[in-house]
Amino acid sequence: xxxxxxxxxxxxxxxxxxxxxxxRASQTISSNYxxxxxxxxxxxxRLLIYAGSTRATGVPDRFSGSGSATDFTLTISxxxxxxxxxxxxxQYSDSPRNSFGQGTKVEI
Amino acid sequence: ExxxxxxxxxxxxxxxxxxxxxxxxxxxxxxxxxxxxxQAHGNGLEWMGLVDPExxxxxxxxxxxxxxxxxxxxxxxTADMELSGLKSEDAAVYYCAILAGHDFxxxxxxxxxxxxx
Numbered sequence: 483x484x485x486x487x488x489x490x491x492x493x494x495x496x497x498x499x500x501x502x503x504x505x506r507a508s509q510t511i512s513s514n515y516x517x518x519x520x521x522x523x524x525x526x527x528r529l530l531i532y533a534g535s536t537r538a539t540g541v542p543d544r545f546s547g548s549g550s551a552t553d554f555t556l557t558i559s560x561x562x563x564x565x566x567x568x569x570x571x572x573q574y575s576d577s578p579r580n581s582f583g584q585g586t587k588v589e590i
Numbered sequence: 591e592x593x594x595x596x597x598x599x600x601x602x603x604x605x606x607x608x609x610x611x612x613x614x615x616x617x618x619x620x621x622x623x624x625x626x627x628x629q630a631h632g633n634g635l636e637w638m639g640l641v642d643p644e645x646x647x648x649x650x651x652x653x654x655x656x657x658x659x660x661x662x663x664x665x666x667x668t669a670d671m672e673l674s675g676l677k678s679e680d681a682a683v684y685y686c687a688i689l690a691g692h693d694f695x696x697x698x699x700x701x702x703x704x705x706x707x
Contacts, residue, residue: 483652517691521635526698529693532691536692539693578640579649582634
């Protein structure tokens with residue numbers, strides 16, 4: 483079973499700043515099977531990035547995904563007020579088994 | 591419009607079994623696995639398993655093996671998740687979702703399960 487570990491647990495930033503969120507896998511995975519989600523309170527998760535670096539439809543270009551092997555990063559170039567949320571990494575390289583990271587909260 | 595409509599909130603006693611349903615519409619039901627993901631209050635997302643609607647084959651996370659059963663009914667375009675031997679730690683919001691690995695990604699609104707004696 484592939485375990486995903488996200489860091490930091492909480493990121494305290496201001497609007498306009500850059501955010502870098504990390505996700506480390508317990509074994510090498512293909513970036514083609516790696517995604518990032520955003521979740522706001524009371525809402526279902528929303529897909530931001532799939533296949534490691536491809537933005538989902540409607541996702542602003544301030545969001546970007548990168549990485550390979552065991553280390554992956556979600557970067558938000560300039561935080562907007564609506565970006566303050568919890569972010570989860572997700573792997574499906576071990577398909578059909580999937581797993582999620584424990585989340586990083588981006589707060590003001 | 592793709593929709594995953596989940597059943598209502600449940601209150602169960604410890605040791606009981608809960609069954610949650612997920613009614614799909616707006617796409618070809620057989621084309622995508624249905625996944626189940628849960629989220630305890632204030633916690634992260636936890637993948638539980640999936641079912642292939644085409645043949646009914648299910649795969650489960652190791653943690654839930656022996657306690658969870660996920661099934662699909664092609665005629666009703668519905669997937670069900672049954673969790674037995676409920677404990678207080680099973681109190682959570684349970685989501686069904688299509689996690690297709692690309693832009694076709696949809697989630698239900700979640701079903702709250704409360705476990706209380």
